[in-house]
Amino acid sequence: MLILASASPRRHELLTQAGLRFTAEAANLNEDLLPNEAAAAYVQRLAEEKAQAVWNAHRSSDSADDPLVVLGADTCVVVEGNILGKPVDSADARRMLEMLSGRTHAVLTGIAAISAKRTVRDLDITQVTFNVITDVEISRYIVSGEPLDKAGAYAIQGYAARWIPRIEGCYFNVVGLPIARTIAALAHAEAESGPVVEKV
């Protein structure tokens, strides 16, 4: 049995697209950065905390016949040394989009897959280049509502695609789950506890 420890509709869609059968349950955690915490450590810590919270709630349903694996993930944006999570309001979204305009930034997604046998951790990084965007475009974009629940205040899979001429790395990692690495992590987590990954 696979549980996705996430409320993100994007992660739900990506796992479904990859042909996995799973249920989803949100792990509502404090997502504050720790003092002096680096971006890679931050997304990996949160991915594991999300997976661990859901594992703890469901560990009793782990069995030899139907082994439990829980997947957690967390995504952030790093631009010029600044770590950007989801904007808290419109002004915060504007601040983030102004930083991204005309620059290349990194999108980091940490993943953690927990089974009774082991915890598998991984991280993927994609470089994303933004064209210069005007104040008017930023204002219109914020009014659209698309930035508000996205790390870095944009969605590459949405309207923001028009400002992104180039990426280097995994596209799905930017949307919230590096699919190929996720499948590998799940396969590794389940290796000694039976099949949970449903192949199409």
Ligand SMILES: Cc1cn([C@H]2C[C@H](O)[C@@H](COP(=O)(O)OP(=O)(O)OP(=O)(O)O)O2)c(=O)[nH]c1=O
């Ligand atoms: C950069 C970028 C992020 N995102 C999204 C993916 C994630 O849902 C979100 C980053 O926030 P996260 O805190 O990683 O995830 P979440 O709060 O949405 O969901 P949960 O913690 O329950 O798993 O930003 C996009 O959809 N498109 C993009 O281009």
